[in-house]
Amino acid sequence: MAGPGRVRQSRPSATASQPAATDPASSLARALREQEEGLLNCVHCGFCLPACPTYRRLGDEADSPRGRLHLMRAVVEGRLEPGAEAYQRHIGRCLGCRACEPVCPSGVAYGHLLELARRVGNEAKPPSLVTRIILATFGSRWAWRPLLAGARLLRALGLPALAARRPRSGANARGPRLALAMLAASARVRSLPESPPDEVPSPTTPTTNAGRTAADSPSPTDGPDNRPTVAILTGCVQAGLFGRVNAATRRVLEANGYRVVPVGAQGCCGALHAHAGELDSARELARRNVAAFEAAGADYLAMNASGCGAAMREYGSLFSQDDPDAPRAAALAERVRDLSELLVVRGPRPGGSIHLAATSDAPCHLLHAQGVADAPERVLRAIPGLRLLPLQGASECCGGAGIYGLTQPELGGMIGGDKVRNILESGAAAVVTGNPGCMMQIGAGLRLAGSSVVVLHPAELLDESYRRGGLYDGQGR
Amino acid sequence: MSASPGSVAEIQALIRSAAAAGTPLIPVGRRSWPGAGGWAPKEGRALDTTPLKRIRHYEPADLTITADAGIGLDELDAGLAENGQWLPIDSPGAGSGTLGAAAATGGFGPLRQRYGATRDNVLGLEVVTGDGRLLRLGGRVVKNVAGYDLVRVFVGSRGSLGVITRVSMRLFPRPEEDRTLIYRVRAERALAMATALRRGHLPVAAVVLGSGGMEGGGGRAATLAARILGGGRGAREITGRVVAALGADPDEALRDEASRRFHDRHRQWEDDARLMVRLRALPDRLDEVVAIAQPVAAAVAGEIAADARNGVVRVKTPAAPAGRDEVVAALAGARGRVEALGGSLALDDAAGELGRRVGWVGRGGGAGGIVRRIKSLFDPHGVLAPRCPE
Amino acid sequence: MIQQSLVRELRAICGSYGVLDDPDALLVYESDALTAYRHRPAAVVLPRTTRETRESVAAIARHGLPIVPRGAGTGLSGGAVALNDAIVVGTARMNRILGIDAPNRRAVLQPGVINAELSVAARRHGLYYAPDPSSQTTCTIGGNVAENSGGPHCLKYGVTSRYVTGLEVVLPDGEVIRIGGQGRDAPGYDLVGLFVGSEGCFGIATEIEVSLLPVPESVRTLLAIFDRIEDAGRAVSEIMSAGMLPAAMEIIDGATIRAVEDSVFAAGYPTDAEAALVIEFDGLEAGLKGDAERARRRCLATGAREVRTAQDEAERAALWKGRKKAFGAMGRIAPDLLVQDATVPRTALPSVLRGISRISARHDLVVANVFHAGDGNLHPNILFDRRDAEELERVERASKEIMRLCVDAGGTITGEHGVGLDKKHHMTLIYGPDELNAMWGIRRVFDPGETMNPGKVLPDETQPVAAAVPA
Ligand SMILES: Cc1cc2nc3c(=O)[nH]c(=O)nc-3n(C[C@H](O)[C@H](O)[C@H](O)COP(=O)(O)OP(=O)(O)OC[C@H]3O[C@@H](n4cnc5c(N)ncnc54)[C@H](O)[C@@H]3O)c2cc1C
Ligand code: SF4
């Protein structure tokens, strides 16, 4: 079980001591070559194959972790050009879900190698216009703020929801329609699809929370002065489209005895850039956040988007060892926690009843990249009346993977389709997941499939439970 | 007329000259089953393997043994027992046969569920093929995947591909206790009990059923015998659970020597058979297979025995029914019905004419070409058991 | 370069995702888990059904090209490597369990089903699939059939061949045959047994029937720590000759213990120990306590410094951890790893282990032993760096000497990984010309044109010139 103290050190620090490349294809392959030792860790055992969603769908080893590492190594060995179609295609098809990391007996830091591989690939062959526009947008606050404001307006008009509801087969809902469905899916759920206790379908091994009530819970023992302090990463998409989740995060943390402190000029965490191989931009964004959060001086950094959490936890190894900012980034990364981890050390306190049949989907960047496995479900168990139904394939990627759905529509559609099918088969009325990207991807899939299953962030649900349980009464909220 | 070669070289010479002369040879052990299911020709010269009967290598701590093919399983067992070990071969008739014959017929008995069939425990073989070549196949270690597994082809080939001259086997610790619970009940009840034991996933080593004659029960009663092997508390625990699962105390509870004797006798049940019919289907079809076997037993005035765990039902008669039309019809009908269940009916022993009319084994597996090519690879001149069935 | 007409034909059969012919992408198919041997295939075909396999094989045969079957590519003998520009027929998309027949403890599967996933599916019926290669979370049942794979628990339960009861096979010319099936007792030659372990040279298994076992009611696990590896070897012999039959007995030697403990996978084994012996019993709870206690006493009597016993599932996993993580941990301390595989009689373990350490010292190499001790199945793993050519030569010499040592001790050159490419030149250590001839003959019974996984198992120079191809 992962407590807040546990961090997977999954990125070997980049070494500065490697000699510069001398062969022609070089400046590009240098980054990977520096990681040759990392690539060599791969003993080619194939243990990672069954964990990989793309390999499971396609059966092609070039779309497996071992195969992708082999392609990277072929580039280092000078046997393959990074501009080659094969390299671009198979590295491009990787979800970056990192399901291959925990199963690797050799501890290969796949996620980090992938970032380098993408960068090498980008230098050889610039990414598509769409990708570049998206990344450029998130790289600048001045660009994403108005964009997301526009998106909010669009969402408010209900247009996306309408477009997503158009009765066409979900399978060819590509491109714009998917994007609109995702936008629609980011909207607040207006009313929870609750059902009276006896109508909630019963799982094989029920996990009910009946019997626990708010009154039973110990209230936070720390006095107001020595409460641990927390700074919340408000994020870019998060702040733009999921403001309600940020607000809920703040309330549930406070209710569990944390003091939330404000953070000044924070911005995008840089995860999307790093995953796309835009490492320089990622570093710039990281530097800005390191400065902002240092200034806030909180005990912990709370993450309510696991993609951002994973990225910030690895800030330390984003910089090369000789970079003056590296130690600061590493120290900051040590303080990063997922919201669920912070809540679990406090219980969390139970709230009021919500009679909901829910199922929980594990965001890849929480489960595989941060190694946080059961904290989210333990948070949900604090909600009396909630029934947690098992979800087949809960640990598999939903196909969202940042901008994957937009760059790899066909494969993303297959993977997302399976997720939607499993959710529908679970019998749940709501699916809970702690990453906005996943919420949008799953929500879009459900909408396009004509389903009324809603997607919720655990903070939202716990927040509602606390509201009902009267935990906020008298606090003016 | 038979030949009793005293060495492997003599066997090679004999085979070569038989090939040259075109006279078939029938490798034999103690001749408890010379017909071997119609594989061996009844005419032809017997090649006696019993003079070769030395133990070649036995290191008890390795739990393996290598011995000449002609050694009797009973002789072998005596030596193994001294070291608390045994060779759990309980295919029909095996007790009185030779090690080589046990390998050549490759059968299995009720203990298969627990210890594997004979073929699973043969580690290596030395054989002289039909063209006189001496092959040393496999080895004497328990895990060996070097090269294609030719051992498997010779085990169960019933002398049709070569003469087995030496065998290496995997051994097992002799169980500390040997118990058999005997129930004498009506036939339907015996079948229901066998089903209960199978469903209960209980580690019972063997479950055998017999129509009346099997163990002196008399009349139309049947016998169910559940064998429990193991040590101390484990064996007691299983016994308790078997009794609980069957909901009745046994009519008789045999221990150790008595239990072993019971199963030895059961093993020899076939020894006096002149017609031996073997039906098999998946274990959960046992009731149906027994029902299919009954008209056959009636037609030949025979007895029935079943190995419940392995889904095998046998019909035997010590008389030798000729190829009377009603017998042929009963057998053919039974074969059709058991094959419809996905099973098979084989004549393990029968008069030649009956065998020819009914067919020894029935439907082949669509691999006929391969079987023929294997036969001519090892016995190109057709010296050995030329009637290899498909 | 593969002919485009064939590619089109194959695409028409298997769909566009089912045929791979981009030479760059095919680099990933150049080896299996033994990376010392690399050959890029001409193309890869990934059929989904028997029909697609049959049609693909027939099409490839018409073009006269060789074929190499491939499962998950976890083989450790180079068996799935495509020599002679062969076309790989992979089973990655044939991964459906076609049925589990619980009353008869039987399952029917496509060949690409992953070993551990079969056990997971069977567990719902209280059953599991017994052979458990250490690679079971990823290797396929088809690969297991081809290699006749074993695993830690095969000590008590036996290897793959005991559990395969029926097969559907696509022969090299595209003909489909069914052998065995419905609980393998059909009279006649044991073709199923012959096919198991044929290393992809006889045809492609497209449907496999296996038997399952009831999940043991209870399990007891012990870990004994020794200061001398010979003592651990003796403990194994003594436990077996005392009449106990543990489900598994595995030894991890000092070099491996230190590799594991130095890595992120530290399992808490003492680093100054020279051997750790994992012993597991399973069966009815009632019998286990006595067995475990007797085994514990035997270990102490043969010189174990301590014996730990697992009380629950978590502790059991902890005791096994050092064994399970050994392979990966070695990958972290050396760039390359040659996993060797040989079996010796159990009583020869102590002397053979001494011999191996002499050989490794002589060649200045680190050899780490992790092995299925109960079966005498050794895995001396040689650590090296492929980029050092001189070291590579020493590795080859040492590896050959180890093979000879094992054969001289009454053992064999491979216990479970197969001959493939890696061991074919060692075949003459254990077989003479007549045996090799017979094997060539049996290969041609199935594959007269030698188009199915050519160049494997049998040393080329032993190929009979006047081919004894049976009619
Ligand atoms: C870390 C590790 C641990 C291992 N541990 C063990 C162990 O404990 N025990 C053990 O026995 N092995 C072990 N192995 C070896 C390997 O996993 C086994 O040999 C396994 O059976 C190979 O399966 P695969 O699906 O990967 O087959 P592949 O490697 O893809 O192929 C192996 C051979 O099978 C043939 N083949 C594959 N599928 C078919 C088919 N459908 N029809 C016909 N031929 C086919 C191929 O042509 C090839 O010759 C281990 C390997 C690794 C990497
Ligand atoms: S599991 Fe790890 S070591 Fe094995 S192939 Fe995958 S990345 Fe390489």
Ligand code: SF4
């Ligand atoms: S990150 Fe995900 S998609 Fe990419 S190789 Fe690993 S498991 Fe496969």
